[in-house]
Amino acid sequence: MKWLYTWLAILQFAWMNLKRNRMTTGVSSSIIMVxxxxxxxxxQASHWLDTWLRPYRESFILYVYLMEGADDGQRVAVERWLHESPLVRTWQFISPAEARRRFVEMFPEFQSLMDSLQTNPLPAHYEVRLAPERVEAQSLRRLAASLQRLPGVAGVDYQQWWVERLATLFRVVQWGGLVVGGVLAVMALFTVANVIRLSFFARREEVQILSLLGAHPWHVRLPFYLEGVLLGLLGSLLAATLWFLSLQGANWYLRKLTMAYWSVQVQLPVLYSIGQWILGAGVILGLLGAVLALWMMRAEGTA
Amino acid sequence: MRAAIIQTFQLGHTYDRRRWLFRDVNLVIEPGDFVFLTGPSGAGKTTFLRLLLRELHPTEGQVLVMGQNLRAIPDARLYRIRRQMGFVFQDFRLIPTYTVLENVTLLLRLMGVPPKEQRQRAIRTLQSVGLGGLWRSSPPALSGGEQQRVAIARAIIHNPKILLADEPTGNLDPEMSLEIMRIFVRINASGTTVIVATHDDRLIRMVGGKLYAIERERIQWVDQRPINPSLLPTEVL
Structure with a gap:
């Protein structure tokens, strides 16, 4: 029970301090919120992108064309390679006869043309379906190049143009988000750190008294860490609420728009678990800010 | 002779290596002593008390408190020895945004003492310094003497073995100064070692006890007189 009372006291110290410095608390939690x-x-944007592009990624097929007269040993080598590659989900061997049958089935108007040919122009090949979560331009390029080098392989084809464009799109969203998010996170981190520093200086005498009275060093430090966590939590709760309301608003507007023009209700899918991520990130941001503040003060010799 | 509660060996301190406040101090304070440390302003009285609390490390020599060499205690374990001590400042150093009760229970709250017990102990301690009814008040609303008594209550609520007071009457009138001394004498009568740094000779003469003075870089024993019986609580008499 003793530890519980101690924790309650520490929490109370931190909370009282946040209340006491309402102005700085408000400003810093607003920055964290944004x-x-x-x-x-x-x-959410990454999730939408992933959701919308998943069907395209799942339909990716890589074709490995064999040379005319490729023997069984060469086929076994190709199959072993496909079996071992983590990018490959399934594959199917298509003989020249099967390729011809499929072609005619797909384009019946060319039946007579195919019949008129003395030899089957369609080569034996493998249809390789890829694991969508691993489809990524560079690894695909490497796989294609490796297969291309195998004896008996005439060529490798995949929707390279699509793959490259998708990869670029993902890179832009991810890196753009990371860079912008990183800059903003650093801003928020220093804001929290400075709030904690201000709070420390405002309570310097209290800290000194506590220390002289015999408070454990952690009992003196913890309220500041907790203050950071509470700041982060406060900012993240505001952010999660704002995020939720923004999506609801966007969906309401989209529904209204699509109903007016196409008489259908279109809605953006919402990934509610993002709320947890926002809260978690807020807590981590607040804690890191407090750690940074105390570290900076120690380095300056003020704490 | 009883085992010393505070002992110094070749203790010396200087802030700039040019002017020494004191050097070669070999002092023995026994449990239950009432000690006055006197000397002019800037002589090093506060510094000596800060060395006893290990707020500072001595430039040379050692300080032993309850048999423990302060220099050898790691920072993280210093709180253990400080909990055996109480400290009273000249300027009270109460937290103005807390109530009297919150100021007095500051340490108890962090020590995990249940709120009911905290309150009981605080009110009991405040009563012992004559402020039983003021626990809800805010420090700025109190007089200097009352604030100092709150500070004393804060310093003794955890029953320290040693009470250090730095010019505790410096901001008080003579009548209130004597009242504060009466409280210190009562605390001392319950077994707590009391060390008071002051330059108020009148007060020293009035109270009695052991007297040390900081003079010419030395802390010297000057006098020892019995505690003034008029200040002692009736149960001791």
Whole structure:
């Protein structure tokens, strides 16, 4: 029970201090709110992008064309390679006869043309379906190049143009978000750190008294860490609320718009677990800010 | 002779290595002593008390408190020895945004003492310094003497073995100064070692006890007189 009373006292110290410095608390939690709201937006945008592009990624097929006269040993080598590659989900061998049948089935108007040919122009090949979560331009390029080098392989084809464009799109969203988010996070971090520093200087005498009275060093430090966590939590709660309301607003507007023009209700999918991420990020941001503040003060010799 | 509660060996301190406040101090304070440390302003009285609390490290020599060499105690464990001590400042150093009760229970709250017990102990301690009814008040609303008594209550609520007071009557009138001394004598009568740094000779003469003076870089024993019986609580008499 003793530890519980101690924790309650520490929590009380931290909370009272936040209340006492309402102005700085308000400003810093607002900054955290904006940063985390953007963070939530970025996560949501990444989720939408992933959701919308998943069908495309799942339909990616890589074709490995074999040379005419490729023997069984060469086929086994290709299959072993496909079996071992983590990018490959399934594959299927398509013989020239099967390729021809499929072609005719797909384009019946060319039946007579195919019949008129003395030889089957369609090569034996493998249809390789890829694991969508691993489809990524560079690894695909490497896989294609490796297969290309195998004896008996005439060529490798995949929707390189699409893959490259998708990869670029993902890179822009991810790196753009990371850079902007990183800058904003650093801003928020220093804001929290400075609030904690101000709070420390305002309570310097109290800290000194506590220390002289025999408070454990952690009992003196913890309220400041907790203050950072509470600041982060406060900012993140505001951010999560704002994020939720923004999405509800966006969906309401979209529904209204699509109903008016197409008489259908279109809604953006909302990933509610982002709320937890926002809260978690807020707590971590607040704690890191407090750690940074105490570290800076120690380095300056003021704490 | 009883085992010393505070002992110094070749203790010396200087802030700038040019002017020494004191050097080669070998002092023995026994449990239950009432000690006055006197000397002019800037002589090093506060510094000596800060060395006893290990707020400062001595430039040379050692300080032993309750048999423990302060220099050898790691920072993280210093709180243990400080909990055996209480400290009273000249300027009271109460937290103005807290009530009297919150100021007095500051340490108890962090020590995990249940709120009911905290309150009981605080009110009991405040009563012992004559402020039983003021626990809800805010420090700025109190007089200097009352504030100092709150500070004393804060310093003794955890039953320290040693009470250090730095010019505790410096901001008080003679009548209130004597009242504060009466409280210190009563605390001392319950077994707590009391060390008071002051330059108020009148008060020293009035109270009695052991007297040390900081003079010419030395802390010297000057006098020892019995505590003035008129200041002692009736149960001791």
């Amino acid at each position: 940063v985390l709201w953007l963070f939530g937006g970025w996560l």
